[in-house]
Amino acid sequence: MALEYLQSLDRNVISTPSESTPIYKDDCMFSFETAFDDSGLDICMNCFQSFSRLGFNYTKQHSEYFNHKVYLNYRKIVKHQNLRQSEQPLKMVKLEIKEQTENDLYDIKTQIYCSDIDESIDFPREDIPDHVKECASAIIEATSNDKQQEIKAWEQEIVPCPHSFDIKQGKTKDFDLTQCHECGLKENLWICLTCGSLGCGRSQFGGVPGNSHALKHYESNPTHHIAVKLGSLSLNSADSYCYTCNDDVKVPDLVNLLGTFGIKISETVKTEKTLTELQIEQNVKWDFNMSDENGESLIPVFGEGLTGLKNLGNSCYLSSVVQVLFSISEFGSAFHIEEGMPVEKILNPGNPALDLETQLFKLGDGLLSGRYSVPDEATSESVKFQKGIRPQGFKTLIGEGHPEFSTMQQQDAFEFLLFLLEKIDSQKLTGVSNVSPTQLFNFVVENKIKCPNCSGVIIAKEITNNIRVPIVDNVVGTDENGRKLYEQVTLKESLLNWIAAQDVEYTCPNCDGLVKATKTEGLTAFPDYLILSPQRIKLDNWVPVKLDVPIKFEEILSLDDCVSPGLREGEHIIEQQDAKNSFLFDESAMNTLLGMGFPENRCKRALYATGNKDAEAAMNWLFAHMEDPDIDEPFDPSAQSSSKSESEQEVQSLISMGFTETLSRKALLMTKGNVELAVEWLFSHPDDDGVLPEVEADESPEEHIKRLEANSQPGDNYILKAVVCHKGASIHSGHYVAFIKGKVDGVQSWLLFNDEKVVRATEDNLREIEKSGYIYLYERQQS
Known part of the structure; x- marks a missing residue:
């Protein structure tokens, strides 16, 4: 037939x-x-x-x-x-x-x-x-x-650092290359390329011993930047590590440099695992504890909302963020219906793989329906976890055109969370909800600058969806491996540091001169769900390092002390026309950038472009914009605020790529004037006619702020809903997991989502949150 x-x-x-x-x-x-x-x-x-x-x-x-x-x-x-x-x-x-x-x-x-x-x-x-x-x-x-x-073969991209090009070696002498010069250890040996000192490395995953004497040699000789692991040497491998940059590096003239100490790479045989091999072994075997206090494997759980995500290769940052978002009832219900994919999405003549809303509905069905949360009987493991769904289509689409999220390398989960929320918001995706689920996270921050002489103040309000809270890193000692141990802090203490008054230099329009003003921040509207991220990355000798500061595990948080006091008695508002040229650059960040050698105009431009937040964000912006033609021109903040989201230059840029003017204007409107996002939107909507739908005009930022303030009052506590944890020395390596509070068989408990593995968390697991919590999600408890 x-x-x-x-x-x-x-x-x-x-x-x-x-x-x-x-x-x-x-x-x-x-x-x-x-x-x-x-x-x-x-x-x-x-x-x-x-x-x-x-x-x-x-x-x-x-x-x-x-x-x-x-x-x-x-x-x-x-x-x-x-x-x-x-x-x-x-x-x-x-x-x-x-x-x-x-x-x-x-x-x-x-x-x-x-x-x-x-x-x-x-x-x-x-x-x-x-x-x-x-x-x-x-x-x-x-x-x-x-x-x-997909990238079929993944290799760490190891490149030379500035210290690897000009290594000055002293006079040669006889070197003992058989053991650590300090403790006599005969494995995990690292040779200093500057002087030939041989020291043992740090203890490593898998029981590799080490007393950190190579590191201690560098600390005593800070110009001896690079060491090489002897056991890794062969014609095809060599572990070179720069202690100053705190990273693996490639040394261009390594053969000749090692020859100074009588080492011939052509005759060496690799005897130990390289750092890459150890890193793979560590990640495959699981970074977080997947067993209980007795060493028994944790028992997996199954059911609706308990579906794991298969790791696609360094995709745990994406999996953890997605699990947290879909655990929010309002977010999950926006992109999940019992009938599966909405009919209008099936009827869409475009390519479903290029439609972000379709991919979100697909994820919603996959994660929340429970159809895929079943034991994988095909495995030979005694404990049957689930296969997990593979979000390859979503990962490909959401990362398309992005220099980081389009790769197969590990990325920053917090940056990805903000990127994903911005994508959903800019494309006006609401699913089956009447409003965008991104509204759940919005709140209003009020910034106030006060002149000490005339008591004049400038008050500016902005809508945001997260708080990056500073954490105090008081060192209280070191562990057996020489790693720093820090004093425990609380999120509440960190929030109080965030709102604390800062002294800043400020040109007061009333006083017509430079004064030491005070800058304060506070909330005037509160979100349904609060996103907090402790600032665990700190510049140490201009190298970003991760701080393992323990943060006390507290499930209830009050924001009462974070409410902005507004205009106090004796203060008066400086009129906006008088304040237009008085943009206040953060003094601490400005001094840090100037101390690094950046010219003042570049510092101002970078701080303005990154929201005047901190030196690290501004520094990253500077490195990415070194070649801008106007980078050294005198910077006037008042001239920066009048650009329209749909400028003629941006329109012409898209037209030059072959798009029509109508489509170009619509794409820029749909992406809030972001040209890169507009190009992505155009390629993902090839059949769009460019005609704008008849919709009510978007409310202005001022109207949005007033609405948020009218519907949000202080006084409610926030309950911890989820935490994304990161384990590893750098945010761009290591491993991410999500701890989420949910129900199993009607019982509320903490759950651990480790890629495709979903288990009930133990007390031992929860202690990991204190050491490695990176993104905290709090749910507002309505009074």
Whole structure:
């Protein structure tokens, strides 16, 4: 029957893909069913998108709505010898490239499915029409779109640092290269490239011993920047570490430098694991404790809202943030309905893979429905965790065009959270809600500058969705490995530091001179959900380092002390026209930047561009804008505030790329004038006609502030809802997990989301929050 049906079809019902045609064959466009499911995936032989007949039968819906009748049913069965390999998470980097075809890894089963008659025929077979065979073969042979978007081989990008180019060595002498010169340890040995001193390294994961004598040598000789691990040396490997930069580096003239000490790389044999190998081993085996106090594995939990996310390779920052957002009832309900994907999204003639709202609905169904939160019976592990869903489509789309989130490297979870919220807000995505779920996090901060001479004040209010709180890093000692130990702090203390008055230099319009003014901050409106991030990154000798300051685990937080006092008795407002040239640059940040050698105009420009927050943000901005043509021109803050979100220059920039003026203006409007986001929007909406919908005008920032203040009063406590934790020496390496308060079998408890593993958290787990909490989410408790 199916054969006769195929023979009777017009040839134009089926089209053969070209080499550049994206073919989706990893999971369903609207759900997380995959080719590994018993029913496989149905790949449309007209548009080459994949659908599943499980659950909501998206194949049938696509067929009915778009009249696409013929599909290649595609199934994968893992070969037995590759079963254990497939269980390993793709963490960190791979040390070698070993290209394997799908036929090496899986048994591939294919059929031609005819949706009109709901019948299938095995493929390949000779009597199938040639144009059907040609199309099916092209689909089978093609690399899937998701695979094309992945980086197939991951290597840490190790580059030279400034200290690696000019290493001055002293006179040569006989060197003992067999043991640490201080303690006699015979492994984990690091040689100083400047003087040849041999010291043991820090103790490392997996029981590698070390007493940090190489580090102590550097601390006594701060110009001896770089050391090399002897056991890592071979023609293909060499661990070089710069203590000043606190990072792995590449040394351009390493062969000759080591030759000074009689070391010939061509004759050495690698005897120890490299740092990269140790890092992979550490990440694959799990950074946080996944066992209880007795050493027993934690028991996984399953059900609605308890679905894990498969690690795609350094994607734990994304997984942790997504788990926290979808744990918020208002956010989850905006992008999840019981019927699966909303019909209007299925009817959208565009590409679902390029529509962020579709991807959010897909995530909502995957994370909250519970359909995928089931034990993985295919594994050989005694404790059966779940497979976890693979958010590859979401990761590819959300990171497209971004210099960091488009890579397979570890990223900052807090930066990603703000980036994702901005994307949802700028594209005006509301799901099935009447308002954007990003509104849940908005609140108003009031900044006040007061002149001590005339008591004149300038008050400015801004809408924000997070607070980066400073933390005091009082060192109280060191551990056995020489790492600093810090005094415990509380978030409340850190918030009080955030609102504390600061002395700043200020040109008062009334006094017509430079004065020592005071700057204070406070809240005038409060969010439904409060995002806090302790500032764990600090510049140490101009190198960013992470502070492992313990923050007391407190589940209740009051913001009563953070309320802005407003205008006090005896103070008067300086009129805006008098204050327009009196933008106040943060004195501490300005002095830090000037001390680093940056010219004053550059410092002012950077602080203004980064919201006058801190020296680190301004420094990063400066490094990214060194080549700006106006970087050294005199800086006038009052001239910076009049640019429109839809300037003619930005419009012309998009037009020069080949977009129409109508589309360009709409894209800029939809992305609040951000040209890069506008380009992404244009490519993700190829069928848009550029016509703006008839909607009510957006409220102005002033109106938005008044609305927030009218609907938000102080006095309510905030209850800790979730914490994203980070373990590792740098935010851009290590591992992220999420602790979320939720229900299992009707019982409220803390849950630990570690990629695809979801377990009840123990007291031991919760202690990790104090040491590694990086993003805190508090829910407002209504009185």
